[in-house]
Amino acid sequence: MAGRDARDSRKAVLVGAGAIGSHVVESLIREGRFEWSIVDDDRLLPHNLARHTLGSLQNGHPKAAALSKRLNAVFAFSGDQPVADTLDCNVLRPGDANDALNERLAAADIVIDASASVAASRCLSDWDASARRASVFFNPSAEAVVVLVEPVDRSVTLRDLEAQYYRAVLQRPELERHLTTVGERFAYTGACREITNRVPESRVALLSALAASGLSRALDDSQGLIRIWTTGPDGDVVVTTPQVAIAARHDLAGWEVTVDDEVRAQMVAMREGALPNETGGSVLGVIDTVARKIHVVEALPEPPDSKGSPTRFERGIAGLSEDVAAKLARVMDQIRYVGEWHSHPSAHSISPSATDVVQLVQTALTTALEDQPGLSLIVGDDGLNVLIGKSLR
Numbered sequence: 577m578a579g580r581d582a583r584d585s586r587k588a589v590l591v592g593a594g595a596i597g598s599h600v601v602e603s604l605i606r607e608g609r610f611e612w613s614i615v616d617d618d619r620l621l622p623h624n625l626a627r628h629t630l631g632s633l634q635n636g637h638p639k640a641a642a643l644s645k646r647l648n649a650v651f652a653f654s655g656d657q658p659v660a661d662t663l664d665c666n667v668l669r670p671g672d673a674n675d676a677l678n679e680r681l682a683a684a685d686i687v688i689d690a691s692a693s694v695a696a697s698r699c700l701s702d703w704d705a706s707a708r709r710a711s712v713f714f715n716p717s718a719e720a721v722v723v724l725v726e727p728v729d730r731s732v733t734l735r736d737l738e739a740q741y742y743r744a745v746l747q748r749p750e751l752e753r754h755l756t757t758v759g760e761r762f763a764y765t766g767a768c769r770e771i772t773n774r775v776p777e778s779r780v781a782l783l784s785a786l787a788a789s790g791l792s793r794a795l796d797d798s799q800g801l802i803r804i805w806t807t808g809p810d811g812d813v814v815v816t817t818p819q820v821a822i823a824a825r826h827d828l829a830g831w832e833v834t835v836d837d838e839v840r841a842q843m844v845a846m847r848e849g850a851l852p853n854e855t856g857g858s859v860l861g862v863i864d865t866v867a868r869k870i871h872v873v874e875a876l877p878e879p880p881d882s883k884g885s886p887t888r889f890e891r892g893i894a895g896l897s898e899d900v901a902a903k904l905a906r907v908m909d910q911i912r913y914v915g916e917w918h919s920h921p922s923a924h925s926i927s928p929s930a931t932d933v934v935q936l937v938q939t940a941l942t943t944a945l946e947d948q949p950g951l952s953l954i955v956g957d958d959g960l961n962v963l964i965g966k967s968l969r
Contacts, residue, residue, distance in 0.1 A: 583608045583656075586685040589707070591615045591667055591700060593639040595775075596721070597690030598629040599784030600712060600791065605647050605658045609792060612647075612659045613680045616640040616691075617666040627780040638664050667696050681705040686795060688712065689734070694910070701734035702867065709734050710795065712787045716908075717757040718775040720806040721783035723790045727800040727820070736823040736834060739862045739871035741802055742907045743838070744818040746874060750806065751816060755908045779807060786813070828964040831949060834871045835962060843875045843955045847919035854889035855882070856918025858896060860903060860911045863948050870951065874903070875917045886921050888931075915939050915951030926954045926961040940965030 588610035590601050597616070604610060616639045620630050634642040640662035648657050663680060665673035681687060681700075684707040689697045697711050710725040711734055724737040745751045786805045794801040800820035805813050821836035846855055857876040863869070876899065878884065881892030900913060916939055920926055928936070932952060939950035944967035952963040 583658075584610055587611050587613075587683055588686040588688060589613045589615060589680050589684045591687065591689050591696065592691035592693075593643045594618070594690065594692065595624070595627045595780050596692070596712060596714060596784055596787070598639075598643055599781060600688075600690060600788045601643070602629055602647060602650075603785060603788035604792065606650060607788075607792065610658070610686065613661050613663065613684070614640040614644055614659060615663045615665050615667065615677065615680070617664050627775055627777045638662075640664060667691070667699055668693075678705075681707060686710065688791070694738070697734055697738065698864065698867065706730075708795070710791060711737075712791065714775075714780075714783065715754050715757075718779060718783070719757065720754060720804055721787045723787050723794065723801060723803045725791065725794040725801040728798040732800045732820055732823050732836075735862075735869065735871060736836065737800065737802055737820065739834070739873050740818060740821055740836065740838070741804075742862065742911055743873045744802065744804070744816065745907050746903055748816055748818070750814055751804065752906070754804070754806070755910075756906060782807065826962045828962065829949070829966060830868055831964055832869045833951065833962055833964065834869070835953070835960065836872070839872050839875055840955075840960055843917055843919070843953065843960070846875070846877055847955050850878075850884060850919065852886045852921055853884035854886070854919050854921060855884050856889050856891055856916060857882075858891070858900065858913060859915045859917050859951055859953060860900065861914040861951075862911055863914055865948055870914055870949075872914065872951070872953070873911050875953070876900075889918050891916065891918070912946070912948075914943065914948070915953070917953035917955065920954060920956035922957055924956060926956040926958050928952065928954060928961070928963060932963075936963055936965040940967050943967075 590597055593614050593616035618639050620634050620637055620639050630642050644659040644662045647659050663676055665677050670677045681703055682705050687700055687707045687709045689700050689711040692713050700709055708726050708728055712723050714721055745754050790803050802818045802820055804816040807813055821838040823834050823836045826833045855878050857878050859872055860874045862871040879892035879894045879896045881894040883890040936952040943950040949964050949966040954961040
C-alpha cells in the first residue's frame with residue numbers, strides 16, 4: 577500500500593466504473609483506501625479502451641465485475657480482496673436490484689459518485705442512508721476535474737454543493753469557459769446519439785490522480801469541499817477552491833427551498849449598499865420539479881433603470897434579459913430564473929406588504945409557464961423571509 581501503514585477499513589460504494597471511476601478507485605485502492613462495492617450496469621466497449629484502466633480482454637464484459645477482478649488482483653499475493661462485491665445496476669432504475677443497492681448503501685461509510693450523471697448525483701444525495709457522499713467528474717472538455725465532498729455531518733449535501741459549484745462557475749474568472757468548452761467529439765457507432773469525446777489518456781490519468789488525492793484528504797477531514805483542477809496547454813494546473821457555504825432549508829407549500837449563507841450575504845451587502853433606499857433584483861437557481869427542490873444560486877443586483885426609495889422599489893429591465901441569458905449559457909442551462917428578491921428599509925419587518933404579494937403573484941404566473949413556482953426573498957433587519965407562490969392554472 578502506497579503511503580499508508582494500515583488499510584483504511586471504511587466501507588465505500590463507487591457508483592460509476594467508467595474512465596474517471598476506474599482510475600480514481602485504482603489509485604485509492606493502491607493507497608490502502610476503503611473496502612469497496614462497485615455499482616455500474618454498463619459494459620466495456622471498444623471506444624472505452626483508450627482511457628479506461630481495463631483492456632481489450634475485458635471488451636464486452638460488465639465494467640463493475642471486470643474492474644473488481646483487476647483491482648483484487650493488485651493484492652492477490654496477500655489474499656486481500658479490497659473489492660468485496662459488485663452490482664450490475666443503474667441507481668436511477670435499480671429494478672430487481674433495488675434491495676441489494678439499498679443494502680450496500682446502508683452499510684457504507686462513504687458513497688462516491690463517478691457516474692458523470694447529474695440525475696444520479698442528485699438521486700444519491702437524496703438516498704435514505706447515513707453514508708457521507710462525494711462526487712467526482714470531468715467538465716465537458718475533460719480539461720478540468722471537479723470534486724465535491726459533503727461534510728461528515730451531511731449538513732451540506734451533494735445537491736447543495738452542486739448549486740454552489742454553479743455559482744463558482746458563474747462568478748470565478750478562471751472558470752468562464754469551464755462548462756462551455758467542448759472537446760473534440762466523434763460517433764462510436766452508427767447511431768446519431770452515440771457520441772463520445774476524444775480525450776488523451778495522459779490527461780485522464782493526470783486529472784484522475786488529482787481527484788483521488790483530493791478525495792483522500794477531504795475524506796480524512798470533517799469539512800465539506802468544492803475543488804476544481806483545470807489543466808492548461810503547457811501542463812500547468814490552476815486550482816479553484818470555493819468556500820463551502822452553510823445551507824438553510826425552508827419547507828414551503830410542498831417545496832424545499834435552500835438559500836445558503838453566501839447568497840444571503842450577497843443580498844445583505846446589496847441592501848446595505850442601497851440604504852436608506854430599497855433595492856432588489858432577479859434570482860437564479862437550480863430547480864428539480866420532480867423532487868420539488870429549489871436551490872438559490874445567485875441574487876442579481878438591480879438593473880440600472882430600477883427605481884428605489886425608502887418606501888418602494890421597482891425593479892428595472894435594462895440589460896436583464898441579456899445578463900440572465902449569458903449566465904444560463906455559462907452553466908449550460910443548469911440554472912434558471914426562479915423569482916425575485918428585494919430589501920426592506922431599516923426598522924421595518926420582513927413580512928410581505930400588499931405590493932410584495934402582488935409582485936409574488938406576478939412572478940408565479942411567469943414561472944408557471946415552465947411548470948414551476950416562483951420565489952420572493954425579502955431581506956431586512958430581521959434576516960431573510962422566503963415566500964413561494966404557485967399558479968393554480
